Amino acid sequence: xxxxxxxxxxxxxxxxxxxxxxxxxxxxxxxxxxxxxxxxxxxxxxxxxxxxxxxxxxxxxxxxxxxxxxxxxxxxxxxxxxxxxxxxxxxxxxxxxxxxxxxxxxxxxxxxxxxxxxxxxxxxxxxxxxxxxxxxxxxxxxxxxxxxxxxxxxxxxxxxxxxxxxxxxxxxxxxxxxxxxxxxxxxxxxxxxxxxxxxxxxxxxxxxxxxxxxxxxxxxxxxxxxxxxxxxxxxxxxxxxxxxxxxxxxxxxxxxxxxxxxxxxxxxxxxxxxxxxxxxxxxxxxxxxxxxxxxxxxxxxxxxxxxxxxxxxxxxxxxxxxxxxxxxxxxxxxxxxxxxxxxxxxxxx
Amino acid sequence: xxxxxxxxxxxxxxxxxxxxxxxxxxxxxxxxxxxxxxxxxxxxxxxxxxxxxxxxxxxxxxxxxxxxxxxxxxxxxxxxxxxxxxxxxxxxxxxxxxxxxxxxxxxxxxxxxxxxxxxxxxxxxxxxxxxxxxxxxxxxxxxxxxxxxxxxxxxxxxxxxxxxxxxxxxxxxxxxxxxxxxxxxxxxxxxxxxxxxxxxxxxxxxxxxxxxxxxxxxxxxxxxxxxxxxxxxxxxxxxxxxxxxxxxxxxx
Amino acid sequence: xxxxxxxxxxxxxxxxxxxxxxxxxxxxxxxxxxxxxxxxxxxxxxxxxxxxxxxxxxxxxxxxxxxxxxxxxxxxxxxxxxxxxxxxxxxxxxxxxxxxxxxxxxxxxxxxxxxxxxxxxxxxxxxxxxxxxxxxxxxxxxxxxxxxxxxxxxxxxxxxxxxxxxxxxxxxxxxxxxx
Numbered sequence: 001x002x003x004x005x006x007x008x009x010x011x012x013x014x015x016x017x018x019x020x021x022x023x024x025x026x027x028x029x030x031x032x033x034x035x036x037x038x039x040x041x042x043x044x045x046x047x048x049x050x051x052x053x054x055x056x057x058x059x060x061x062x063x064x065x066x067x068x069x070x071x072x073x074x075x076x077x078x079x080x081x082x083x084x085x086x087x088x089x090x091x092x093x094x095x096x097x098x099x100x101x102x103x104x105x106x107x108x109x110x111x112x113x114x115x116x117x118x119x120x121x122x123x124x125x126x127x128x129x130x131x132x133x134x135x136x137x138x139x140x141x142x143x144x145x146x147x148x149x150x151x152x153x154x155x156x157x158x159x160x161x162x163x164x165x166x167x168x169x170x171x172x173x174x175x176x177x178x179x180x181x182x183x184x185x186x187x188x189x190x191x192x193x194x195x196x197x198x199x200x201x202x203x204x205x206x207x208x209x210x211x212x213x214x215x216x217x218x219x220x221x222x223x224x225x226x227x228x229x230x231x232x233x234x235x236x237x238x239x240x241x242x243x244x245x246x247x248x249x250x251x252x253x254x255x256x257x258x259x260x261x262x263x264x265x266x267x268x269x270x271x272x273x274x275x276x277x278x279x280x281x282x283x284x285x286x287x288x289x290x291x292x293x294x295x296x297x298x299x300x301x302x303x304x305x306x307x308x309x310x311x312x313x314x315x316x317x318x319x320x321x322x323x324x325x326x327x328x329x330x331x332x333x334x335x336x337x338x339x340x341x342x343x344x345x346x347x348x349x
Numbered sequence: 350x351x352x353x354x355x356x357x358x359x360x361x362x363x364x365x366x367x368x369x370x371x372x373x374x375x376x377x378x379x380x381x382x383x384x385x386x387x388x389x390x391x392x393x394x395x396x397x398x399x400x401x402x403x404x405x406x407x408x409x410x411x412x413x414x415x416x417x418x419x420x421x422x423x424x425x426x427x428x429x430x431x432x433x434x435x436x437x438x439x440x441x442x443x444x445x446x447x448x449x450x451x452x453x454x455x456x457x458x459x460x461x462x463x464x465x466x467x468x469x470x471x472x473x474x475x476x477x478x479x480x481x482x483x484x485x486x487x488x489x490x491x492x493x494x495x496x497x498x499x500x501x502x503x504x505x506x507x508x509x510x511x512x513x514x515x516x517x518x519x520x521x522x523x524x525x526x527x528x529x530x531x532x533x534x535x536x537x538x539x540x541x542x543x544x545x546x547x548x549x550x551x552x553x554x555x556x557x558x559x560x561x562x563x564x565x566x567x568x569x570x571x572x573x574x575x576x577x578x579x580x581x582x583x584x585x586x587x588x589x590x591x592x593x594x595x596x597x598x599x600x601x
Numbered sequence: 602x603x604x605x606x607x608x609x610x611x612x613x614x615x616x617x618x619x620x621x622x623x624x625x626x627x628x629x630x631x632x633x634x635x636x637x638x639x640x641x642x643x644x645x646x647x648x649x650x651x652x653x654x655x656x657x658x659x660x661x662x663x664x665x666x667x668x669x670x671x672x673x674x675x676x677x678x679x680x681x682x683x684x685x686x687x688x689x690x691x692x693x694x695x696x697x698x699x700x701x702x703x704x705x706x707x708x709x710x711x712x713x714x715x716x717x718x719x720x721x722x723x724x725x726x727x728x729x730x731x732x733x734x735x736x737x738x739x740x741x742x743x744x745x746x747x748x749x750x751x752x753x754x755x756x757x758x759x760x761x762x763x764x765x766x767x768x769x770x771x772x773x774x775x776x777x778x779x780x
Contacts, residue, residue, distance in 0.1 A: 018431050026643055044430055048423065049456035056420035056453070060427020063414045064394065068431065086417045109643065170666050171624065171639035173631045191412035191428070193392035193435050202406045204415040251666075258664030333665045 003141040003167040004029035006174045007097055008037065010145035011069050013176055016095070017043030018068035020057040022050060022076060025109045026165035027099035030071045051076040055083030055096070062092040063203040065190030067149055071097035073165070074115050075106060077123075084158055085124025089205025091189070091220070093152035095145070097161045099168040102328040110328025111165035113250060113301040119162045120279045120309070127217050129224050131159040131231065132278040134249040138172035143179050144276070150182040151231065155223050156189075162278060164301065166251040166330065224280075233276035234285050238264070242271030243349045244340055245289050247310045248299040249275050251330065256299045259336035266337070268344040278306070286313035293318060294347055299336055300324040319347075357381035359390045361408050370563040370570025372527045373401060373469065376536070377408055379527075380440065380467055383541045384411065387548065393436040394428050396421040400442035401475040401562075419450025422457035425464045436547055438465040444474050447483040447507050454513075461518025461552040465543040468509060471560040472581060479565030483507045486584055491565075506584070510557050514590035520552035522591040526559040526582065528574045539589075551593060559585060604660055607745060608668045612653035612685055613677025613698075618732030622675065623654035625736060629746050629754045630658035638666035651680060658745070673743065675735055677701060677718075696739055698731060714742050716780050722773065730773035737777025748778055 001009070008030045011019070019034040034045035048054035054070045061068035072080060077098045087094045100115045102108035119132045131151050133144045141163060148159040194200045207213040237257055239245055244263075248256035253274040260270040273289060275282050286296070295318055298307035304322040311320045323339045325331040356362060360381035367373045384390050393411035397403060399418035406413035416424040421439035429437040446454050446468050457464065473491055474480040480493040484506050488497040498506075510522045521543060525536035536558055543554035559581050561573035568576055589595065609626060613619045620641050630637040641654040655668035674689050675696045676682040682702045689695055691710040700717035716738045718731040727734070733755070740746055752774055756767045 018427075020427065046426070046430060049452050052420065053423040053426075053453050053456065056417065056423035057427035057430070059416070059420075060396075060414065060424035060429075061431040062427070063424070064428045064432050064435070066431040068427070082417055083420070090415070165643070166640060166666065169641055169643055171627055172637065172666075191394050191414050192432055193394065194390075194412055196391045200410050201412045202415070203413070204406055206403065206415055254663075255665040255667075261664070330667055332667070332669050334669075 001138060001171060001174050002029055003135070003138045003163065003170050003172075004099060005033045006138050006141040007071070007145045007161065007163070008033035010142035010176060011095065011149070012037060012041055012043065014067065014146045014149040014181075016067040016069050016149060017041065018061050018066060019043070019045045020048050020054040020061070020068065020070050021045070022048050022054050022072065024073045024076045026101060026111075026168050027071050027073045027097065029168070030097065030099075051079035052083065055080040055087075058094055058096075059083055059087055059090070059092060062087065062094045063090065063190065064192045065187040067153075069095045069097065071099065073099050073101045074103045074112070077115065077118070081118075081124045084130070085126055085128065086205050087158045088124060088128045088130065088220075089126065090203050091156040092158070092203065093149075093156055094158040095148045095152055095161065096158055097163065100162065100164045102326065108328040109165065111251060111301060111330060112326065112328055113164055113252060114303070114305070114326060115162065116278065116300065116302060116305040119160050120281070123160065127221075129279055131155070131157060131227060131280075132162050133159065134162050134276060134278050135167060136250050136253045136274060136276075138167065138170060139174050140276075141167060142174050142176055146179045146181070150184065153184045153187075154182065155227055157223070162250070164251050165328075228280040231277060232280045232282050232284070234282040235274040235276060236285070237272040237274065239271035239273055239289055239293070241269055242292075243269045243294045243347075244271075244297055244343055245293045246270060246272045246297045246299050246336070246340070247275070247286065247306065248272060249278060249306070252299045252301055255331055255333050255336060258333035259299075259340060262333060262337035263340040266341055268340050268349075270340050281309050281313065283313040286310060287315065290314035290317045294349055295343055296320040297340065297343060298322050299331065301330065302326050357385045359384035359393070359410050361410050363407060365408060366404055367401065368564040370561065370573060371401070372558075372560040375527045375533060376467065376469060376558050376560065377405070379533070379537045379540050380438070381409060382537060383544045384409075384436075386541065387436075387544055389436045389544070389548070392434065393438070396425050396428070396437070396439040398439070398441040398445040399476075400445045402440050402442060402469065403476065405440050419445050419448070420453055421445065422450065422453040422462065422464070422466065426457055426460075426462050429462060429464050433463070436465075436544065438467060438544070440467045441469070442475070443468070443470045443472065443482040443484040447509050454509075455516070458513050458553045458555070459516040459518045461520070463547055463550055463552055464554075465547050466553070466555040467540060467543070468555055468557045469560045470509070470557055470585065471562040473562050473565050475562050475565055479562075484509075484585075486580055508585060510555065510590040513555055518553050519555070519591050520546050520593045521554040521589075522557075523555075523589045524557040524559065524585060524587050526577065526587055528559070528561070528577045532587070557585075559587070606657065606659035606661065607673060608671050608690075609656040609658070609673045609675070610653060610668045610671035610685055611656065611675040611677070612651070612681030615650045615652040617652070617677045618729065619652045619677065620654050622732040622736055623656045625755055626658065627656050628758075629751055632754055633746075635660055636663045638663050640666045653681065673739065675739060677731070677735070679704070694743065696735060696742070698735060714738060716777065718777065721776055721780070725772065725776060727769055727773045727776070730769055733770050733773035734777035734780075737774040738780055739777075741778045
């Protein structure tokens with residue numbers, strides 16, 4: 001199954017019966033899959049007039065207490081950023097998928113990870129964070145999609161699935177039965193008619209009194225703190241004895257793993273730390289590795305964005321280098337391995 | 350003693366922020382009356398806009414959502430499609446509905462979303478302090494058309510009901526006014542019909558209400574009503590532009 | 602499957618069934634319980650543009666799904682041959698549709714197989730099935746999968762209403778295998 005299709009099927013399995021989208025390469029399979037499947041499961045796939053409309057339809061669905069999803073690729077995500085900020089400000093759960101392609105502007109349609117900054121720092125205006133999940137396999141496209149819906153409901157926040165064109169287009173076997181759903185809070189805040197049983201609910205992001213707005217943001221940041229405490233996910237690959245730890249996510253992490261194997265065959269002890277949550281970032285895990293590793297290498301399909309977070313995470317105690325290709329070019333494992341060997345020579349290890 | 354006049358239940362008992370003489374209050378009341386008369390407050394969800402009516406979510410006793418500027422019809426689509434049993438209305442001004450939200454408006458209309466849209470047209474941006482609206486009349490002076498709106502420079506106003514009445518998904522498009530008691534009664538009828546249409550699953554209903562903005566027009570409330578009559582109604586004629594229930598010749 | 606890792610690159614024009622051929626190999630690998638990845642190149646044009654796909658079939662976990670240096674290259678047109686033939690790993694294999702590609706490799710460190718799959722297809726009323734003919738030949742020469750198991754897997758996805766397709770695919774695979 002294709003990665004994009006795995007996301008769609010996993011969403012339906014997670015009880016998401018409403019999908020609002022707009023076609024854009026390389027994520028269109030999600031829309032097409034939803035269009036085919038939704039009528040068969042009693043759901044709805046609605047093609048909106050724009051990315052902006054789609055994310056606002058999602059907002060309406062979510063406000064009324066329903067699981068729903070939208071997806072796009074980089075240029076379309078920029079259009080959705082307004083709605084994402086409103087989702088945050090209104091404390092609404094939502095799942096937004098970004099199957100990244102090269103930018104800026106129309107950029108290209110080949111895989112990219114150049115939306116890292118946007119996803120982790122600036123998906124919308126205002127004081128805010130989003131949970132950002134980065135799948136690296138088609139299996140994870142499915143598992144993390146299910147997880148995304150639960151996290152969104154538990155913490156009342158949008159969750160971003162930050163994939164890329166390669167994993168979206170790639171086929172791998174996938175098993176949909178592996179994830180255990182979490183316990184979820186009741187949506188007492190939903191605007192679905194008061195039925196004479198409660199005071200009317202208001203879903204709103206506007207707070208005109210500075211103190212009131214500050215209080216609501218502080219409350220939200222208290223939730224962020226809990227997310228940072230409880231929800232960090234990462235994978236360690238051959239890091240125990242590694243002199244150089246490659247930090248890479250998504251498709252880049254797969255390349256990094258192959259590169260680490262090549263480097264080890266040439267006598268360089270390399271390992272890979274793969275953040276699965278990009279926010280919250282695995283700061284503690286990287287900091288702990290800085291105790292044993294001699295250097296870090298951030299490998300990305302961009303000009304170097306996550307590398308700044310790696311530097312912050314290891315508190316400048318170790319040198320942090322960068323290797324990346326951008327514009328839709330995927331780095332070859334051999335090139336990354338070569339970089340690792342060069343670093344080893346420089347550090348005399 | 351018989352009660353002959355009281356606040357509709359669906360209208361919240363709270364102070365409104367609208368300027369003296371502004372007709373938003375009248376239209377809020379008409380919407381609340383319609384909700385009361387149909388007995389649907391407990392299953393109604395309203396969508397407030399960005400603009401003068403931004404706080405409308407505080408003024409109704411039904412569930413309310415505050416949407417981003419212009420996006421109310423898309424938000425309403427999300428609510429209605431996931432909860433077809435609910436009564437969903439948007440309340441939007443001219444900038445929200447006919448400028449930044451044109452795409453959302455036109456496409457919700459042409460899809461025939463089964464929602465009710467209450468559209469306040471007062472030819473000006475009120476909340477931001479009197480700038481040109483998409484419906485600002487030719488020659489009208491605003492903060493951003495200090496020499497009067499010149500169509501060759503600022504373009505022409507948009508006639509929303511006329512435009513939307515060409516779309517198949519629209520069940521009902523009517524332009525009313527609240528400048529006289531008689532017109533207020535007509536406006537009430539139109540708004541009630543817009544909500545009834547939704548209960549009968551007829552599709553998209555829009556009621557355009559010509560309204561005043563004394564503050565930004567720089568007129569007294571009374572003079573503002575006259576200005577509406579003398580300037581707006583000739584450019585935006587009142588009437589029913591589309592009604593799927595009516596024989597063809599009765600609509601404009 | 603024989604033990605190890607197969608890095609396969611299939612390349613040609615869009616419309617030649619490049620992606621389908623890759624999927625058939627990956628699906629078979631998956632049904633044999635192996636690790637597989639299938640990664641297409643994708644472009645704005647649906648037909649006629651360059652198309653290729655990377656397929657990795659392995660008994661170990663797969664890292665990068667890209668195949669820049671294939672063990673097996675299946676080339677269905679000249680641009681693909683020119684572009685990828687130099688990148689075949691030493692000791693690797695080349696499969697070329699010789700009805701489409703009028704040249705031969707000069708390399709001596711690879712094993713080259715030429716089969717006029719497109720003309721075999723048109724001569725036998727199997728238009729559009731040159732890709733399956735190629736697959737038949739690949740299976741014969743590499744021994745990557747058992748022929749009968751692969752055939753069964755290949756036609757299992759075809760709905761009963763399209764029995765002519767089953768017949769065509771069977772004939773095409775056999776033609777390539779026996780060439």
